[in-house]
Amino acid sequence: MSFGANGLKQLTATDSVSSTLTCSQQVMVEPLVHYLMGPPADANVGVPTSVTPRAAGEPCAEASLPSCYARARENKSSRAMQARSQFCWSICAALLLGACSSGGGGSSNPTLDGGTTPADSGTPAPSDGGTPADGGDQFGSGPDPVPDPTGNPTSYNLIDAAQTAGTISEEQALLYKLYVGFADPALPAAYQGDDTGIIEVDGHEQVVAYLDRVGLANVPAATLDSFWPFFVPAYYQGSWWHQLHPAAQLAGGAVPAAANPNCRAWESSCPLLADWKNVAGTHVVVWYLTANEIVDAPRANILLQEFENTIWPKLTTLMGRTPLSDAGTGLVSETDGRLDILLVDLPKNMEGQTATSTLGKCKAVPAHIYLNRNLGYQGMIAQAAHEFMHAIEFSYDVASSCVKDYYTTLEATAVWATNYVYPTNDWEHKYAKSYLGNIALAYDDKGAPPLFRYGAYLLPLFLESRFGSAIVKEIWDKTLVYSGELIAIDSALGGRGSSFSQEWPRFVAANWNRDAIAxxxxxxxxxxxxxxxxxxxxxxxxxxxxxxxxTNPVSLPHASSAYYRVTFGDAASRSVLVVNGLSFMADALDLTGSGNMMTFTGLEVVQRSGASMQAYLKVNGAWQSAPLDISNAMGFMFCRDDPAGNVEQIVFMYGNAEISTTLPNYPALVPRAKPPGVLVTNIGCRDWTGSLSMTKPLHSGQETLTVSNIVLKNQLPTAAPLPGSDPTTYPLPVGTTNQISLGFGFVYANASGTAVWSYNDTTGSGSSTCTYAGGKTFSIASTTPKYQFSNWTPPGTAAHGVNLLGVLDATLSSQLSYVETCTGSPATTVIAGTQLDVAVLIFDPATRISTTGLSLSGTGAQTTDPLHA
Structure with a gap:
């Protein structure tokens, strides 16, 4: 390879100094406010002057009521007496609601003839029905205090493992799961796992789904008989609760009578139990145990008011439907068609259950609700909204076999409903981390940790922020058509002019919840x-x-995401190429015979379906306002020597929005060749300065060209790209014949420089000689790109090399001339130009950028003399 010069002096990159600023994140923790029963100290509390006896021979000690209220109000002003105050208010409320009412606080016989009405107990009720203005925070605010699951095998895990091993049958496994839901001591010890943090179980749904799958006629009668009591509301003879409490008595008789725990409500009518009381409203009936009346009667009244004034109207208005009535159905839960809510002791941390009222159907079916009576008021109303949403969901005649098939959406939208009804209650906040901590799992993954699908309420919450709360109804309406929950979501978004694939990357970006995004x-x-x-x-x-x-070895199942963070730890990391190896096939190839370069090949639509790649940048101590979506870009480069390109951190956000089970990216989205990430060199990427000296020996003299004060100016963008510059169309055709590269590195032109050229030679001898003399000083400034450095070149022969394709402009070099003077002849001006110039190729080992990345030096020898061969 020939050179146009035999000497090339050092070029030195102009270095810039940048400072790193650190930003601190402040986290505000909202204290948990514990609600104390009773009105404020300045409230005008009405105390009845007379009361109706609870029953003959049981007059109410009405004189105790004013003193009880007085003590409670007095104690309420003292923080030291708050516990006593709460207890005293409970006593007062119980006296009014239970002992002193003629049915409003629960009758001694829990009939539903004409219904009962909530008593005016003096217990607190939302002044405006719990409208968004107060958000239910009169009952406290803050996340659910239930401990996190330990990760040890749960009871369900142990039961499933035994079924898989063949130790127990599927039907036995289902019965054991029903035992788990109600702490039935019949559950063998071998299957009593660690259910810490499990707030809800779905044994009822699993049983009904199984029966729907195999058919009721194909299940032995004895097996059905073992299932049925768990579908009978607890206040009925023969229910699961009755079987756990066989001493229960029948309601309605003049003389207490023992109830038969083996009454078969699914075959014939079974009476109510005297152990239960209720308060009733227009739409719901709230049941509680007589034995718990002193505590649960006021709680039942609060629940009734919340259901009637807030939960029912808000959610039925939004969803355009109510829970299905069981009136006239002949189902085991049938009373008068109103929704039944029961306050019971649920095991461990479980907060509620919504049980369908029949074994025969798992969609378009009435339901009844159990709430854990041990929940505080804040949790009680939050879980009430949650379970009520389930009751509405079970009313849908979905396209799939069962409502439970919409596995994640079922719980995600129920948790979302808590926030919708009580926006400042924040009980649901605890579950967010169970989703955010497992984002690499598919959104509809049925094997995810127990609280994952509860934390998945973040998706409907996000979609609400984009399209309003009606999007939740629209999603459930689409379940009437589509059997896949992700397809239903996508179809609902289609009605809003969007799609799952468009919204998922936005959801992934918003979920980062750090830095400026937070x-x-x-x-x-x-x-x-x-x-x-x-x-x-x-x-x-x-x-x-x-x-x-x-590199980021991304492997994403459908409807999942992942985050990778890169921090640049030193100033030597100057030239950076971000490589999109997710929606392009990226590889290091030699396309030109000059050495490896990063090469990108277009992928077919199905190969990149669902793929998204975003880059969130911290530049000069400040995070950009939003990430850059580079899903349709091969990558981008920046120069950290440029203050505007001084990227200190990058957060890569990857998503797989594929939802079609038949497409290749549904199981996993993976890179086709080299994974995405960053390629970094220490090569300076702003202006370079230096000098060149070239000498060509002639017959007895020499030609020289010295270029001093050269400034090579970068002709490509060096700043970090800004949000909003996201390419929206895919740039490459498909296939290896369309491979393209971003090149070896940044491209430069002569910004300035002074060239001094001289030509001196003598030929001949004696009386026949000729002399040649010439010289010129001129500027070499030009905007024509001439040089390419290897700023983002992968390992190979081209790494740390340069392409120098001529310092002199062709026009300038052709105008150089010298004067020829020969013996006996007049002097003649010869415009000969010059052949002195630089011609260095990037793979030339003799001319390399130094290991520091800040200098370029080398020498070359010309192999021929173009003028005087």
């Missing part, structure tokens, strides 16, 4: 402080060779 996303608006986990959190340090990379 102050301007849907989670911030709802005061959620949880953040997603990172697949990796790496600091890049430049290797001694001046070239390195960090």
């Amino acid at each position: 102050g301007n996303n849907y989670l911030h608006l709802d005061r959620v402080a949880d953040v997603p986990g990172l697949e990796s959190d790496d600091t890049f340090q430049m290797p001694a060779a001046g070239l390195g990379s960090l």
